[in-house]
Amino acid sequence: MSPPPRSMRRMLVSAAPVAVFLLLVPYLADAFGAPYQTILLCYGLVMAIAALGFNLLLGYTGLLSFGHSAYFGMGAYAVAFLVKYLHITSMEIFLVGGVVATAIVSLAFGFICVRYTRIFFSILALALSQVLWSLIYKFFWVTGGSDGLRVPTPTLLGGLATVSRDKVTFLAHGYYYYVLVIFFVCVALMWVIVNSPFGKALQAIRDNETRAEFIGVQVRKYRLVAFLVSGVFTGLAGALWVPLNGLVTPDTLHWTFSGEIVFLTVLGGFRTFTGPIIGAVVFNYLKTYAVGYTVYWQLLLGAVLVTLVLSMPSGIVGTASQLFAKLRRPA
Amino acid sequence: MILLGTKSLTKHFGNTHAVDHVDFTVTQGELLALIGSNGAGKTTLVNLISGLIRPDSGSIVFQEADVTAQSIHARIAVGIARSFQLVNLFDQLTAFDNVALSIFSRKGKSRQLFSLAERHEDVRDEATDVLRQFGLDAKAGMLAGGLAQGERKLLDIAVAYALRPKLLFLDEPTSGVSTREKAPIMDIITAVVRSGRITAVIIEHDMDVVFKYSDRIVVMHQGTILADGTPDAIRTNERVTTTLLGAPAPA
Numbered sequence: 001m002s003p004p005p006r007s008m009r010r011m012l013v014s015a016a017p018v019a020v021f022l023l024l025v026p027y028l029a030d031a032f033g034a035p036y037q038t039i040l041l042c043y044g045l046v047m048a049i050a051a052l053g054f055n056l057l058l059g060y061t062g063l064l065s066f067g068h069s070a071y072f073g074m075g076a077y078a079v080a081f082l083v084k085y086l087h088i089t090s091m092e093i094f095l096v097g098g099v100v101a102t103a104i105v106s107l108a109f110g111f112i113c114v115r116y117t118r119i120f121f122s123i124l125a126l127a128l129s130q131v132l133w134s135l136i137y138k139f140f141w142v143t144g145g146s147d148g149l150r151v152p153t154p155t156l157l158g159g160l161a162t163v164s165r166d167k168v169t170f171l172a173h174g175y176y177y178y179v180l181v182i183f184f185v186c187v188a189l190m191w192v193i194v195n196s197p198f199g200k201a202l203q204a205i206r207d208n209e210t211r212a213e214f215i216g217v218q219v220r221k222y223r224l225v226a227f228l229v230s231g232v233f234t235g236l237a238g239a240l241w242v243p244l245n246g247l248v249t250p251d252t253l254h255w256t257f258s259g260e261i262v263f264l265t266v267l268g269g270f271r272t273f274t275g276p277i278i279g280a281v282v283f284n285y286l287k288t289y290a291v292g293y294t295v296y297w298q299l300l301l302g303a304v305l306v307t308l309v310l311s312m313p314s315g316i317v318g319t320a321s322q323l324f325a326k327l328r329r330p331a
Numbered sequence: 332m333i334l335l336g337t338k339s340l341t342k343h344f345g346n347t348h349a350v351d352h353v354d355f356t357v358t359q360g361e362l363l364a365l366i367g368s369n370g371a372g373k374t375t376l377v378n379l380i381s382g383l384i385r386p387d388s389g390s391i392v393f394q395e396a397d398v399t400a401q402s403i404h405a406r407i408a409v410g411i412a413r414s415f416q417l418v419n420l421f422d423q424l425t426a427f428d429n430v431a432l433s434i435f436s437r438k439g440k441s442r443q444l445f446s447l448a449e450r451h452e453d454v455r456d457e458a459t460d461v462l463r464q465f466g467l468d469a470k471a472g473m474l475a476g477g478l479a480q481g482e483r484k485l486l487d488i489a490v491a492y493a494l495r496p497k498l499l500f501l502d503e504p505t506s507g508v509s510t511r512e513k514a515p516i517m518d519i520i521t522a523v524v525r526s527g528r529i530t531a532v533i534i535e536h537d538m539d540v541v542f543k544y545s546d547r548i549v550v551m552h553q554g555t556i557l558a559d560g561t562p563d564a565i566r567t568n569e570r571v572t573t574t575l576l577g578a579p580a581p582a
Contacts, residue, residue, distance in 0.1 A: 197443045211420065229444075
């Protein structure tokens with residue numbers, strides 16, 4: 001077998017310390033008597049998977065979707081339906097159900113959306129997501145309407161791991177590691193995709209659609225595949241999010257949730273691979289602490305985020321990379 | 332042998348007859364220059380043949396197959412490629428990636444999602460070789476957006492060349508570069524095109540370039556073909572000199 005390419009080695013070396021830290025988090029949090037911090041990070045990792053998917057469209061294909069709540073919500077509701085109507089408790093079946101349902105929806109929505117670009121694409125994606133939101137909202141006898149649907153804590157790995165002690169311990173250990181493994185797989189998978197010939201073709205489309213056509217890239221088809229992959233990643237995140245939250249409501253499909261996905265991606269830096277991951281984790285902490293600090297949390301969060309975006313237009317990771325490059329440059 | 336032929340090809344933009352019942356042929360292996368004043372219809376003709384715009388009427392036949400209704404993608408697959416008047420590159424990708432993308436596309440590999448691009452050694456070797464032929468090997472790792480204008484022009488053509496087309500349209504390959512750079516750029520282009528046995532059509536305004544490098548010249552004027560012949564025949568063609576230069580040819 002040939003050795004791994006240089007870029008992959010570089011990625012593995014830089015990711016290893018972070019991976020070790022993430023593996024130790026539950027024990028560190030327990031040591032400080034704060035298992036909730038692990039659950040909070042778990043939320044961040046789930047949102048990071050959604051952000052990775054979203055950024056395949058924004059950062060790599062040049063398409064700004066204001067409708068990604070549709071795929072997140074679809075993944076979440078697919079799990080809730082499996083619980084309510086089929087009484088399933090297996091997380092693995094939840095994931096398959098979430099991915100299949102999201103794939104179908106994103107394929108259908110993508111088929112319509114990828115015919116357009118720029119603001120037309122963004123608005124169409126937003127409109128379609130709002131259609132899905134209103135369906136979930138109005139068909140309350142199926143979906144629970146504004147009350148949403150409850151989702152009990154699932155069993156993991158075909159019943160090998162279940163809630164044996166309290167729910168917090170289960171979520172902060174067993175479920176956290178479950179999410180962490182899926183997060184690692186998603187990061188690796190997305191990294192391969194963006195560095196594959198297909199990923200390069202997407203970047204070509206982003207840079208120059210006309211020229212991409214003239215080197216033989218079938219732009220619309222490639223955009224549709226990117227849309228599908230992006231939707232599936234986001235739907236997977238939705239399916240992982242429900243057991244953490246225990247409840248899914250139409251809020252997950254609302255356009256304001258799409259706005260959050262856009263914001264956290266831009267906050268981390270959509271021109272870098274790791275930017276959306278960092279953005280998701282940071283945004284999650286900011287939002288949680290803002291909610292806990294004041295009833296005017298939206299105002300506080302908005303002010304903090306506007307300041308961050310204005311002071312770091314290329315996002316947290318982009319700014320950090322620029323500073324690092326400046327420090328490394330000889331005087 | 333005729334490689335490409337158009338029959339009564341027509342394109343109107345409102346009342347403007349951009350291309351008006353044009354019968355245009357390209358013979359296999361030649362380096363043909365397409366000249367004419369601004370608005371003569373040269374770029375529109377290339378846009379029609381390459382599939383960027385659809386004709387109002389007429390037909391385009393390439394290697395005895397009618398490609399008039401075919402997509403850009405299908406035309407590239409049969410061997411028609413082009414560069415652009417205004418440099419058209421993937422500016423946030425490296426020079427290497429710009430060329431490699433064409434090769435991935437030609438080899439049908441650009442649909443692969445789960446293999447790293449850098450693992451395709453055949454593509455890497457070929458892209459390196461193409462960049463070397465165009466004198467851009469030292470710039471392989473630079474972003475296309477950061478290259479000098481002359482280098483960008485060459486890279487633009489290298490991207491089209493890497494598709495290994497049978498027929499390559501070069502739309503004003505020396506526009507926007509300094510007079511000093513024109514000859515070296517044309518030398519590289521003609522050397523690469525001839526060594527690759529590619530039939531090329533060059534749209535050009537610089538008459539020194541046209542007469543020095545082309546085998547045949549087609550002159551367009553107001554959407555029609557005014558003259559067609561060897562450089563010597565065109566140089567002494569009275570209609571051409573009167574129309575383009577506003578004066579009869581010197582005795």
